[in-house]
Amino acid sequence: MPETNLLEMRQIEIQFPGVKALDKVDFSLRAGEIHSLLGENGAGKSTLIKCLTGVHHKDAGTIILDGKEVQPQSPQNAIELGISTVYQEVNLCPNLTVAENIFVGRQPMKHHQIDWKTINSRARDLMARFRLDIDVTRPLSYYSTAIQQMVSIARAVDIKAKVLILDEPTSSLDDNEVKLLFEVMNDLKAEGMGIIFITHFLDQVYAVSDRLTILRNGRLVGTFGINDISKVELVTQMVGKDMDTIFNLKRANVSPDAPYMLTATKIGAPGQLDEITINLKKGELIGFAGLLGSGRTETAEMLFGAKHITTGEISIEGKPVNIAKPYDALMQGMAFCPEDRKLDGIIGDLSIRENIALAIQARRGFLHPLSAKEQNDLADKYIKALGIATPDAEKKIGELSGGNQQKVILARWMATEPKVLILDEPTRGIDIGAKAEIQRLMLEMCEDGVSVIFISSELDEIIRCSNRVIVMRDKEKVAELDGNTCTQSQILSIIAEGAASAGGIAQ
Amino acid sequence: MKKKFDLSSLMRSKLTWAVVAEALILLVCLLVRPDFFKISYQPSTGMLYGNLIDIVNRSSEITIIAMGMTMVIALGGTDLSVGALVAVAGAIALKFMRWDVTVYNTPGDYSVYPFFLAILVPLVVCILMGLFNGLLIAKGDMQPIIATLILMVCGRGIAQIVTNGKQFTTGYSPFRVIGQGSFLFLPMPIIITIIVILCVSLFVRKTAFGTFVEAVGINRSAARLSGINAQMVIFIVFAITGFLSGISGLIYSSRIMSNDSNNAGLNYEMDAILAVVIGGTSMTGGKFSLAGTVLGSIIIRTIVTLVYYFGIASEATMAFKAIIIAVVIVLQSEPVREHFAKRTRSRSQFARGGALK
Numbered sequence: 001m002p003e004t005n006l007l008e009m010r011q012i013e014i015q016f017p018g019v020k021a022l023d024k025v026d027f028s029l030r031a032g033e034i035h036s037l038l039g040e041n042g043a044g045k046s047t048l049i050k051c052l053t054g055v056h057h058k059d060a061g062t063i064i065l066d067g068k069e070v071q072p073q074s075p076q077n078a079i080e081l082g083i084s085t086v087y088q089e090v091n092l093c094p095n096l097t098v099a100e101n102i103f104v105g106r107q108p109m110k111h112h113q114i115d116w117k118t119i120n121s122r123a124r125d126l127m128a129r130f131r132l133d134i135d136v137t138r139p140l141s142y143y144s145t146a147i148q149q150m151v152s153i154a155r156a157v158d159i160k161a162k163v164l165i166l167d168e169p170t171s172s173l174d175d176n177e178v179k180l181l182f183e184v185m186n187d188l189k190a191e192g193m194g195i196i197f198i199t200h201f202l203d204q205v206y207a208v209s210d211r212l213t214i215l216r217n218g219r220l221v222g223t224f225g226i227n228d229i230s231k232v233e234l235v236t237q238m239v240g241k242d243m244d245t246i247f248n249l250k251r252a253n254v255s256p257d258a259p260y261m262l263t264a265t266k267i268g269a270p271g272q273l274d275e276i277t278i279n280l281k282k283g284e285l286i287g288f289a290g291l292l293g294s295g296r297t298e299t300a301e302m303l304f305g306a307k308h309i310t311t312g313e314i315s316i317e318g319k320p321v322n323i324a325k326p327y328d329a330l331m332q333g334m335a336f337c338p339e340d341r342k343l344d345g346i347i348g349d350l351s352i353r354e355n356i357a358l359a360i361q362a363r364r365g366f367l368h369p370l371s372a373k374e375q376n377d378l379a380d381k382y383i384k385a386l387g388i389a390t391p392d393a394e395k396k397i398g399e400l401s402g403g404n405q406q407k408v409i410l411a412r413w414m415a416t417e418p419k420v421l422i423l424d425e426p427t428r429g430i431d432i433g434a435k436a437e438i439q440r441l442m443l444e445m446c447e448d449g450v451s452v453i454f455i456s457s458e459l460d461e462i463i464r465c466s467n468r469v470i471v472m473r474d475k476e477k478v479a480e481l482d483g484n485t486c487t488q489s490q491i492l493s494i495i496a497e498g499a500a501s502a503g504g505i506a507q
Numbered sequence: 508m509k510k511k512f513d514l515s516s517l518m519r520s521k522l523t524w525a526v527v528a529e530a531l532i533l534l535v536c537l538l539v540r541p542d543f544f545k546i547s548y549q550p551s552t553g554m555l556y557g558n559l560i561d562i563v564n565r566s567s568e569i570t571i572i573a574m575g576m577t578m579v580i581a582l583g584g585t586d587l588s589v590g591a592l593v594a595v596a597g598a599i600a601l602k603f604m605r606w607d608v609t610v611y612n613t614p615g616d617y618s619v620y621p622f623f624l625a626i627l628v629p630l631v632v633c634i635l636m637g638l639f640n641g642l643l644i645a646k647g648d649m650q651p652i653i654a655t656l657i658l659m660v661c662g663r664g665i666a667q668i669v670t671n672g673k674q675f676t677t678g679y680s681p682f683r684v685i686g687q688g689s690f691l692f693l694p695m696p697i698i699i700t701i702i703v704i705l706c707v708s709l710f711v712r713k714t715a716f717g718t719f720v721e722a723v724g725i726n727r728s729a730a731r732l733s734g735i736n737a738q739m740v741i742f743i744v745f746a747i748t749g750f751l752s753g754i755s756g757l758i759y760s761s762r763i764m765s766n767d768s769n770n771a772g773l774n775y776e777m778d779a780i781l782a783v784v785i786g787g788t789s790m791t792g793g794k795f796s797l798a799g800t801v802l803g804s805i806i807i808r809t810i811v812t813l814v815y816y817f818g819i820a821s822e823a824t825m826a827f828k829a830i831i832i833a834v835v836i837v838l839q840s841e842p843v844r845e846h847f848a849k850r851t852r853s854r855s856q857f858a859r860g861g862a863l864k
Binding site for chain 1: 627711718721722725726728729732733735756794
């Protein structure tokens with residue numbers, strides 16, 4: 001193709017202590033192109049990006065931007081060169097207004113004073129470009145994560161970037177928001193910007209990108225045109241194994257006369273959840289489908305005592321229990337992996353060992369500590385069993401990749417040998433290999449007689465794993481389907497029905 | 508792979524630099540006064556004397572409080588009320604020994620109420636005040652710095668009320684032992700400090716309490732969802748800090764055999780926080796080091812001693828102290844440590860011919 005490359009990275013090498021993070025990787029980006037960067041966690045995607053944004057410094061290789069060789073020294077330097085990045089986690093100040101966030105650090109001045117008028121009007125124009133009609137003088141925290149994400153993209157775009165890097169921008173967005181983001185991306189592409197798009201959602205890769213580059217274990221697998229590689233082939237290339245072996249999972253086998261492990265009768269709280277009833281059998285896996293905010297997370301939190309219920313009752317193995325706080329739930333043999341791993345799951349500065357031992361220790365009380373040996377055995381056991389990628393158990397959990405963090409949280413709860421395991425979006429933002437492994441672990445636990453509640457936004461994994469599917473909408477349970485027979489379109493239409501009727505009311 | 512002594516990670520540790528700072532200060536002291544390290548034995552009191560002993564002895568009050576403060580800071584908070592609690596403890600102790608000064612109008616070797624009340628009641632009151640702090644923070648969800656500001660301000664007032672605004676003195680000899688007595692040739696405050704350090708360390712590290720404190724300090728929500736009773740952890744930490752402030756208050760008032768509601772424990776909160784920070788515990792909470800805190804407290808006291816030895820005018824002591832502390836903090840700062848760590852690393856690479864692989 002005659003097109004010249006906007007950005008070219010040649011033979012990039014980065015050496016970390018003990019590992020070669022990138023080994024002679026080539027990458028190129030054209031102007032007006034959306035280029036997906038794919039690979040499992042630890043494949044070197046982030047390292048490559050960080051090399052480009054000046055966080056890491058390359059040991060060998062060249063970076064050519066717009067025909068000139070560049071050496072980004074720091075993120076600030078990279079921005080000056082025209083390389084803007086939007087990270088997975090929103091890196092903005094929630095207490096500042098939307099406009100302030102967009103212009104912080106480069107406020108337009110007038111008579112030695114900040115020109116608020118210009119800031120606000122320019123911010124409004126910018127948001128209009130993103131098809132968002134919001135009040136830019138409200139604090140950022142007032143808006144949803146999706147809008148916050150848009151604001152951070154707006155900020156990155158407004159810096160007159162030539163290259164825009166989007167690192168997992170969609171992991172906290174729902175379908176409509178993703179669609180909106182894609183429209184914006186296409187607009188930017190039409191303006192001649194080069195966009196590097198990193199995501200774990202393969203459908204999105206196909207929906208929006210022009211080309212894709214696959215990395216595996218720090219090496220380049222190849223760069224392909226989007227029409228030149230099928231999804232199956234893509235996964236095979238990413239993981240190094242083919243898809244059937246990865247997702248060779250079997251639904252849990254529940255005998256019809258299995259006893260009820262957990263029954264929640266009409267539990268709820270005003271404004272949060274509308275009296276929902278759940279009957280979970282021993283060894284059964286119930287999937288919860290529904291949009292964000294449909295009451296899925298509230299159900300999980302109420303079952304685990306993280307939120308108070310005002311009505312209804314919960315019984316475990318037929319005995320009514322009083323669960324007022326997470327500790328009570330823990331004592332009843334329940335376990336809960338929360339939705340927001342970073343905010344509610346990991347204790348970032350503690351080691352993997354301490355994180356795994358935490359729930360058991362909480363159950364025993366601090367006066368009966370696990371010995372150093374018990375802790376080490378526990379950590380070693382689960383690092384091996386769950387395949388947690390780490391040099392040793394003393395590494396801080398905060399330094400692990402998302403998938404491995406999730407495995408550690410899972411290990412924390414598996415170690416308590418729970419009767420009921422509640423997983424809220426356990427596979428969000430982690431790569432396909434780790435995803436499959438977590439699903440496998442979940443199903444294995446069912447085989448061992450653990451009852452699982454599995455909440456996910458991805459319908460295919462809900463259908464793949466669940467014995468029964470509960471569909472949530474507007475804070476209530478709207479359907480309960482048989483996991484063996486239900487289909488994705490069936491669930492979608494149930495969810496959409498509500499959306500349509502809600503739309504009807506609005507009109 | 509065997510574990511090797513790693514100079515680069517040693518350079519990166521805050522504790523290393525605290526040791527370096529202490530050594531430097533002592534070196535300066537030695538240069539100013541060649542007999543600085545001299546320790547002598549006084550048979551009449553059965554105690555060892557010397558500057559080093561004195562430094563440790565005088566750092567006792569701060570060290571004891573800083574043990575609790577370390578955990579408070581590990582939780583991500585600060586306790587400003589400790590200094591006021593020192594005054595409260597002293598006032599109550601003296602009140603029980605003298606009770607009604609118009610009746611018992613000369614201070615002497617007596618105690619109006621049984622001695623154990625003069626010890627027990629101040630400690631219990633301090634624990635209750637600590638629990639009050641904990642209540643505001645755990646249940647009221649107040650920021651620790653604001654919650655403890657309440658007792659910081661009104662604590663000294665309470666101390667005044669207890670003694671009707673008077674300064675009591677006593678000559679009661681059992682009370683004198685706490686601050687001025689000796690045991691095993693060492694001043695009693697040192698002995699008490701050692702016992703406190705041992706008890707707190709054992710409690711924190713031999714049970715899982717230390718881990719719980721760190722977990723709550725790093726991520727309270729995640730700790731709670733893991734089944735940890737975060738509120739209880741906060742209660743216990745503030746109660747312990749109150750209790751330790753009480754002990755410190757008893758030592759202080761025993762040294763002067765009096766209560767001094769205005770000056771007892773003045774600025775102790777700042778010194779205790781400083782000791783914790785010099786010891787390498789981050790103000791943002793999380794991992795903490797009790798050993799570091801002990802060292803931090805001793806450094807602060809050594810600086811004060813150094814100031815005396817330089818013969819600096821008393822008006823300038825605070826400024827001088829501040830300058831040295833600033834130097835210590837800069838030595839421990841991230842860029843400086845990183846700089847030295849890098850230098851040692853590159854030097855060792857050079858020594859091995861630059862070929863690591």
